[in-house]
Amino acid sequence: MSQAGDDIMTRKKRARVTLEQVANHAGVSRATAxxxxxxxPHISKETxxxxxxxxxxxxxxxxxxxxxxxxxxxxTVGLIITEIGNPFFSxxxxxxxEALDKEGYTVILGTTFDSPSKQDALxxxxxxxxxxxxxxxxxxGCSVDMVERLKQWEIPVVLVAxxxxxxxxxxxxxxxxxxxxxLVTEHLIQQGHRRIAFLGGFSGSSAWRDRKKGYCQAFxxxxxxxxxxxxxxxxxxxxxxxxAIKQALQHPNPPTAAFGYNDIVAFGVMLGLKExxxxxxxxxxxxxxxxIQESSMFNPPLTTVSAFPQLIGTYAAxxxxxxxxxxxxxxxxxxxxxxxxxxxxxLLHSDHQF
Amino acid sequence: MSQAGDDIMTRKKRARVTLEQVANHAGVSRATAxxxxxxxPHISKETxxxxxxxxxxxxxxxxxxxxxxxxxxxxTVGLIITEIGNPFFSxxxxxxxEALDKEGYTVILGTTFDSPSKQDALxxxxxxxxxxxxxxxxxxGCSVDMVERLKQWEIPVVLVAxxxxxxxxxxxxxxxxxxxxxLVTEHLIQQGHRRIAFLGGFSGSSAWRDRKKGYCQAFxxxxxxxxxxxxxxxxxxxxxxxxAIKQALQHPNPPTAAFGYNDIVAFGVMLGLKExxxxxxxxxxxxxxxxIQESSMFNPPLTTVSAFPQLIGTYAAxxxxxxxxxxxxxxxxxxxxxxxxxxxxxLLHSDHQF
DNA sequence: AGTATTTGTTAGATCGATCTAAAAAAAGTA
DNA sequence: TACTTTTTTTAGATCGATCTAACAAATACT
Numbered sequence: 001m002s003q004a005g006d007d008i009m010t011r012k013k014r015a016r017v018t019l020e021q022v023a024n025h026a027g028v029s030r031a032t033a034x035x036x037x038x039x040x041p042h043i044s045k046e047t048x049x050x051x052x053x054x055x056x057x058x059x060x061x062x063x064x065x066x067x068x069x070x071x072x073x074x075x076t077v078g079l080i081i082t083e084i085g086n087p088f089f090s091x092x093x094x095x096x097x098e099a100l101d102k103e104g105y106t107v108i109l110g111t112t113f114d115s116p117s118k119q120d121a122l123x124x125x126x127x128x129x130x131x132x133x134x135x136x137x138x139x140x141g142c143s144v145d146m147v148e149r150l151k152q153w154e155i156p157v158v159l160v161a162x163x164x165x166x167x168x169x170x171x172x173x174x175x176x177x178x179x180x181x182x183l184v185t186e187h188l189i190q191q192g193h194r195r196i197a198f199l200g201g202f203s204g205s206s207a208w209r210d211r212k213k214g215y216c217q218a219f220x221x222x223x224x225x226x227x228x229x230x231x232x233x234x235x236x237x238x239x240x241x242x243x244a245i246k247q248a249l250q251h252p253n254p255p256t257a258a259f260g261y262n263d264i265v266a267f268g269v270m271l272g273l274k275e276x277x278x279x280x281x282x283x284x285x286x287x288x289x290x291x292i293q294e295s296s297m298f299n300p301p302l303t304t305v306s307a308f309p310q311l312i313g314t315y316a317a318x319x320x321x322x323x324x325x326x327x328x329x330x331x332x333x334x335x336x337x338x339x340x341x342x343x344x345x346x347l348l349h350s351d352h353q354f
Numbered sequence: 355m356s357q358a359g360d361d362i363m364t365r366k367k368r369a370r371v372t373l374e375q376v377a378n379h380a381g382v383s384r385a386t387a388x389x390x391x392x393x394x395p396h397i398s399k400e401t402x403x404x405x406x407x408x409x410x411x412x413x414x415x416x417x418x419x420x421x422x423x424x425x426x427x428x429x430t431v432g433l434i435i436t437e438i439g440n441p442f443f444s445x446x447x448x449x450x451x452e453a454l455d456k457e458g459y460t461v462i463l464g465t466t467f468d469s470p471s472k473q474d475a476l477x478x479x480x481x482x483x484x485x486x487x488x489x490x491x492x493x494x495g496c497s498v499d500m501v502e503r504l505k506q507w508e509i510p511v512v513l514v515a516x517x518x519x520x521x522x523x524x525x526x527x528x529x530x531x532x533x534x535x536x537l538v539t540e541h542l543i544q545q546g547h548r549r550i551a552f553l554g555g556f557s558g559s560s561a562w563r564d565r566k567k568g569y570c571q572a573f574x575x576x577x578x579x580x581x582x583x584x585x586x587x588x589x590x591x592x593x594x595x596x597x598a599i600k601q602a603l604q605h606p607n608p609p610t611a612a613f614g615y616n617d618i619v620a621f622g623v624m625l626g627l628k629e630x631x632x633x634x635x636x637x638x639x640x641x642x643x644x645x646i647q648e649s650s651m652f653n654p655p656l657t658t659v660s661a662f663p664q665l666i667g668t669y670a671a672x673x674x675x676x677x678x679x680x681x682x683x684x685x686x687x688x689x690x691x692x693x694x695x696x697x698x699x700x701l702l703h704s705d706h707q708f
Numbered sequence: 709a710g711t712a713t714t715t716g717t718t719a720g721a722t723c724g725a726t727c728t729a730a731a732a733a734a735a736g737t738a
Numbered sequence: 739t740a741c742t743t744t745t746t747t748t749a750g751a752t753c754g755a756t757c758t759a760a761c762a763a764a765t766a767c768t
Contacts, residue, residue, distance in 0.1 A: 018754055029616025029718045034756060042716060061507075064482040065423050066754035070723045076483075084451065090444045097438065097465060106479055111451060125460055128418040129430075153370075153415075199417075207587050238647075267651055293592075297621055381746045388726060396746060420724035424753045565731055 017058045037062060038353045056209065062239060074132035081137050084234075086236075086264060087292040088309045089137070092160065095313020096135055103321050105132075114139050133320045135313075138164040140204030156315045156323030163206040168308050171323070173316045173334045177207050180281065180305045180338035181214020184259050184287045187303070187340055189222050189349065193257040193285060197230040199244035199269055201261030208233075208261060213287065236261050241268020242275070249276055250302050257285035257346070263295045263304055264288075270298065270345065285346040301343035308336050318351035358522060369661030371412045380408035391416060411485050428486035431674065434464045434476050435491050438588075441646040442663045443491070448516065449667020450489055457675050459486075468493050474500050485509065487674045489667075492518045494558030510677030512670045515663075516558040525677070526684065527670045527688045531561050534659045534692035535568020538613050538641045539658070541694055545702065547611040547639060551584040553598035553623055558581055562587075562615060565643065569613060584609050588619070595622020596629070603630055611639035611700070617649045618642075624652065639700040655697035662690050 017246055023033040035043050036051040054060075068074050077100055081089040097107055108129060109123035119139045123146050126134055133156045138147070144166050150157050151169070158171045188196050198215050201208040212231065219226045232247055234240035241260055245268070248255055260266030266288030270280040280286045280301035288295055288304040295302040315334055377387040382401055389397050390405040409415075422428050431454055437442040451461055462483060464476035473493045479688050480488055487510045498520050504511050505523070507561050512525045513704070552569050557564040566585065573580050586601055588594035595614055599622070602609055614620030620642030622635040634640045635654035642649055642658040649656040668690055 016754080020754075030754095031718050031720095031756080035717085038756090044716060061478075062482045063484070063754055065419055065484050066723090067756070068723095069417075069419050069423055069725085070725070070754080070756040072756095084444055084448050084673075087441070087444075090438055090441075092737080094438050097463065101465075106483060107463050109451065110457075122733085124415075128416045130417065130419045130461060178555050271651070294648045294651070297625070297648070297653070298651050299655070301653070372726080374724075384724090385726080385748055385750095386746085389747085392726090398746065401746080417724055418715070420753090423752095423755085424724080424726040426726095426753070 010098075016063065017060045018063075019060070022051060022058055022060050023055045025058060026050045028270045034138075039165070057236045068130060070232040074130045074266065075105050076108055076129060076131045077105045077317075077324075078108045078110065078122075078126035078131040078134040079125075079131075079136070080112060080119065080134065082112050082114050082139065084109075084111055085161055086262075087191070087294065088262065088290045088307065091292065091312040092137075094319045095315075096308035097313075099314045099317030100321070103290050103317075106320075112139050116142060123147065123150065126150075127153065127155070133151050133157070133324045135160060135320055137161045137169070140202060140206075140208075141165075144272045156320060158320045158323070161207065169331055171316075171332045171334075173312050173319065173336075174207075175307045175336045175338050177210030177338075178214040179213035180219070180307070181259070182218045182287060183214070183340040184211075184303075184336060185218035186222075186291065188257045188259065188285060188287060188346065189218060189258070191285060191346060193255075194224060195227065195230065195253065195255040195257070197232065197245075197248045197255040197258040199232050199248065199258050199260055200234045200240050200265030201236045203231050211259075211261065224345055230255050235263070236265055238264055238268035238271065241265035241270075242270075242272040245269040245272035246276065258287070260286065261289045262288060263290045263292045263302060266295075266302055266304070266345075267298060270302075281345045282348060285348055291341055296343065297340075298345070300345045303343045303346035304341055306339040306341055308338075313338065356656060363552065370417065371414045372417075373414070375412050376405060376408045376412055377490065379412060380404045387501075389497055420706045428484045429459050430462055430483060430485045431459045431678075432462045432464065432480035432483075432485040432488040433490070434473065434488065436466050436468050436493065438463075438465055440616075440638075441648065442515075442616065442644045442661065445646065445663040446491075446667040448669045449664035449669075451667075453668045453671030454675070457671075459675075466493050470496060472618075477501065477504065478506075481507065481509070485680045487511070489514060489670045489674055491515045491520070494556060494560075494562075495519075507697055510674060512674045512677070514670045523685050525670075525688075526672050527666050527673065527690075529563075529661045529666070529690045529692050531564030531571040531692075532568040532571070532660070534643060535565035535613070536572045537568070537692060538565075538643065538657075539569045539572035539661055540576075541643060541696065542611045542613065542639060543572060543578070545611070545639060545700060547609075548578060549581065549584065549607065549609040549611070551586065551602045551609040551612040552587045553586050553602065553612050553614055554594050554619030555590045556587050565613075565615065590615050590619055592618055592625065594620035595619035595624075596626040597622075599623040599626035600630065600698060612641070614640065614642045616642060617644045617646045617656060620649075620658065620699075621652060624654075624656075634700045636702060639702055641700050645695055648706055649695075650697065652699070654699045657697045657700035658695055660693040662692075665690065 007313050019033045020030050023030045033051050036048050040173045079096055084090050100107055112119040116139050134150060135158045142164050144164060147157055159167060160173050163172060198212060203209060216226055232244045234244040260267050260269050266286050269286050273284050278284050288302050291304045292305040295304050319332060373387045374384050377384045387405050389565060390402050433450055438444050454461055463611060466473040470493050488504060489512045491514050496518050498518060501511055514527050517526060552566060570580055586598045588598040612623050614623050620640050623640050627634045627638050632638050642656050645658045645660040649658050673686060
């Protein structure tokens with residue numbers, strides 16, 4: 001259970017100035033001082049100033065921990081993402097953070113690294129800390145049970161970027177991954193490619209399945225066959241991309257283009273191509289997904305799909321804020337439409353043949 | 355002062371299961387149940403199991419808020435950085451986060467965007483939340499006053515990446531920016547460059563001043579003159595880099611190489627060069643600072659200096675952990691030695707003349 | 709002036725845990 | 739069996755704020 005080990009704790013020596021001391025100093029009651037702190041309108045100008053002066057004089061520090069305990073409220077919000085190393089999530093974090101900050105919330109951060117047990121542990125911690133709400137990107141194969149526990153305690157939950165099986169009851173902000181996958185694949189087909197690998201990511205994540213769905217749709221629509229052996233799962237990391245493209249190039253009938261699960265994978269794919277002596281954007285087309293800031297600066301600049309992570313974060317924060325203020329309406333679904341950004345990595349010179 | 359506006363709060367409806375209820379259910383006292391939760395050794399096996407069962411049965415959730423209030427301890431750590439958008443800091447965040455996570459701390463995140471008032475507000479918030487310690491990268495020109503307030507409350511503070519005027523009393527983990535600036539500049543001088551611009555960043559930050567110091571040292575050591583008009587301050591962003599290089603190119607006697615304050619600026623510089631019709635790495639040498647992951651993947655790959663942000667984060671977390679466990683020794687200073695990483699952006703073809 | 713209303717203030721209980729110091733139970737010893 | 743000593747359990751105060759409901763004081767209304 002919740003072992004509060006002593007080793008990880010710190011003891012404070014200097015005693016805190018309490019509201020009671022402020023009240024005494026100002027010659028009013030504790031309750032009055034409390035009202036002043038909270039900016040109540042039922043306080044006369046003079047008392048307010050008396051109290052504010054005493055606060056300043058004594059160096060008073062508001063104790064949110066005590067206040068939250070008594071009031072059964074919380075101005076803390078939990079944010080659970082898979083990893084901060086991925087710019088998609090760090091940009092999402094920026095969006096969430098800025099929006100919540102503006103409203104006066106404090107953010108508690110957690111990263112799951114796609115481990116369900118870590119996610120459960122994080123959710124527990126957040127419950128223990130009495131967070132007022134949670135924004136999370138669920139791990140693949142995440143069971144709804146744990147998250148429902150939050151619902152039980154009437155802690156609003158907003159899902160971002162990834163869906164959860166039977167998670168219809170939760171607000172969700174994401175991008176239309178099917179459309180995104182289709183955009184990418186249609187683009188590559190239009191460029192004349194017929195053998196297009198889909199590299200990286202794992203089928204456990206809803207985003208992966210949707211992007212693949214879009215990939216398949218584009219193939220079908222063009223009347224082309226899908227070669228399942230060109231769909232290679234791998235960690236959604238640079239190294240995963242390197243490995244995946246290497247494996248794909250071993251194929252007796254290798255692909256001429258690759259759709260990376262996300263930009264990071266696509267970077268890996270391009271690095272792998274370079275290692276194999278090929279020049280991405282000339283000998284081989286590569287497309288990514290997310291349009292993180294770096295993708296415009298890669299060599300060559302990466303064709304990709306904008307997934308608007310920061311915007312997703314902002315919306316998620318806004319919705320959570322509404323929920324925390326009592327909005328109990330139906331679960332909202334906000335699906336942003338992706339936009340294809342064509343750059344050099346997918347525009348092979350016309351003198352190439354396939 | 356600390357207005358706890360009602361609008362930002364959430365009310366929970368379903369009552370929490372308290373330790374008292376658990377105790378009643380298990381037929382023991384509240385105190386005993388508390389000891390069980392905390393894993394005290396003075397509890398007999400049977401009572402422990404009785405209580406644990408009751409906890410499970412009732413769906414008990416440990417209330418850290420209440421516990422922290424009474425025990426005057428805290429397992430929360432504040433992390434204050436300037437921005438998450440900068441990969442240097444997001445990598446630092448990864449280091450801090452992983453290390454603290456392992457020890458069971460929870461991280462409260464704050465970003466200052468280099469605004470002193472925002473930093474003060476954040477420090478206040480953290481005090482209000484009773485954090486047990488703070489890791490921070492101080493804003494340029496940060497006064498020691500506010501941070502000293504934390505010291506007063508015996509809340510340990512570890513500074514990272516940037517120093518603070520008269521901040522000798524605080525632990526500091528950073529990199530030898532002087533050495534880094536020298537490495538970069540020596541490298542460029544060795545490549546035959548004589549007119550080297552120093553672009554981006556502001557002189558308010560200690561990192562800027564140190565890097566510039568190294569830059570000057572290298573010049574002096576080589577017996578060369580410094581042209582102050584080639585030192586251009588600008589925001590440490592991509593756009594700042596673009597603007598700075600454009601300005602530098604206007605110079606009647608323009609530079610042949612640029613030292614970007616950090617990799618992001620260097621990226622901007624390279625983009626600006628491209629816009630001006632020049633090819634970085636062929637017509638103009640560019641070097642950055644930090645060696646963020648993307649710099650190896652840029653076009654061309656960026657010569658830079660490794661600043662080991664993740665490692666800095668890890669060390670900072672470790673030291674903070676020690677401090678929170680009572681280590682009251684002298685302020686520690688841990689200065690990592692930077693390493694030059696030479697890539698194509700600074701290796702001009704030999705047929706070029708200056 | 710006398711009552712009703714509004715405005716400002718407050719005492720005392722409370723949030724859910726931990727602490728202290730002391731009591732009860734169990735084990736060890738003579 | 740009686741008396742320590744050790745182990746286990748507990749009652750009651752406490753952390754620092756907010757809540758409730760009631761009480762003064764000031765203002766408004768016949």
